[in-house]
Amino acid sequence: MTDAEAWSDRIDTTTPHPARRYNYWLGGKDNFAADRESGDAIARVYPAIRTTALENRAFLQRAVRFLTREAGIRQFLDIGTGIPTADNTHEVAQSIAPDSRIVYVDNDPIVLTHARALLTSTAQGATAYIDADLRDPASIMSNESLVKTLDLQQPVALMLIAIVHFLFDEDRPYETVGRIVDALPAGSYVVMTHGTSDFVPKELREYGEAEVRAGRLKLDAVGRSRDEVAKFFDGLEVVEPGVVPIVEWRNEVPQDDRPPLADTALYGVVARKR
Known part of the structure; x- marks a missing residue:
């Protein structure tokens, strides 16, 4: 049995998965009815x-462009990769610095079956893929593929894009993220986007809460306030412009052409480990 066949045996088509739901929202085809139903319920x-x-x-x-061009980063650890789409981390990084090395991490079998697409690399650089869960930092940082691909004596960019909000308080999110950051050398960076309801109108929040109480909407993520997101970066040097809505982070698109904050309910942060 091949790895792809083994991974496909783990696919549960009856339960929505965040990566497949995200793929559906992006217009992809790697999703099932349960993912689409969940995605539509959230969209309502x-x-x-x-x-x-x-x-x-x-x-x-x-x-990634900032990290590669301005910060000189050549190593990336992308946890919660999601299903491949255009301009993945390694494609953006290696288009600027062909010698960039990237390790992807995810625990969704659908993502794993697409690993070959993610594992394409320039001749100068390298990519690897790990089947692991953010909730188990030790299994990620000790993985043989990671150790072979990344030099943990040199700075690494830890990419946590739309993944940490799937950690509830019982998952000890601050400790979990902190354990990975602690394993990285000085000069490394942490990049995060995190869901929030800070920008969502009160009536929309109340409607969502009513849908949850009625059982018509099941949430598998937790939104956090700006202060709660900023807490993940205690002890790190936050890069300007700070903990801001994603559309406000070094965005060259004119203000008038951007969607309103209420339509982009995520904070974005980049920070450096001293």
Whole structure:
């Protein structure tokens, strides 16, 4: 049995998965009825979710360009990779610095079956893929593929794009992220986007809460306030402009041409480990 066949045996088509739901919002085809139903239920409560997904992707690309061009980063650890789409982390980084090395991490079998697409690399650089869960930092940082691909004596960019909000308080999110950051050398960076309801109108929040109480909407993520997101970066040097809505982070698109904050309910942050 091949790895792809083994991974496909783990696919549960009856339960929605965040990566497949995200793929659906981005217009992809790697999703099932349960993912689409869940995605539509969220879209009924928050109609701008597709805009949020697209802007999240744009933030990722801006952050990688900053890290590669301005910060000189050549190593990336991308946890919660998601199903491949255009301009993945390694494609953006290696288009600027062909010697960039990237390790992707995800625990969704659908993503794993697409690993070959992610594992394409320039001759000068390298990519690897790990089947692991953010909730188990030790299994990520000790993985043989990571150790072979990344030099943990040199700076690494830890990419946590739209993944940490799937950690509830019982998952000890601050400790979990902190354990990975602690394993990285000085000069490394942490990049995060995180869901929030800070920009969502009160009536929309109340409608969503009513849908949850009625059982018509099941949430598998938790929104956090700006202060709660900023807490992940205690002890790190936050890069300007700070903890801001994703559309406000080093965005060259004119203000009038950007979607309103209420339509992009994510904070974006880039910070450096001293």
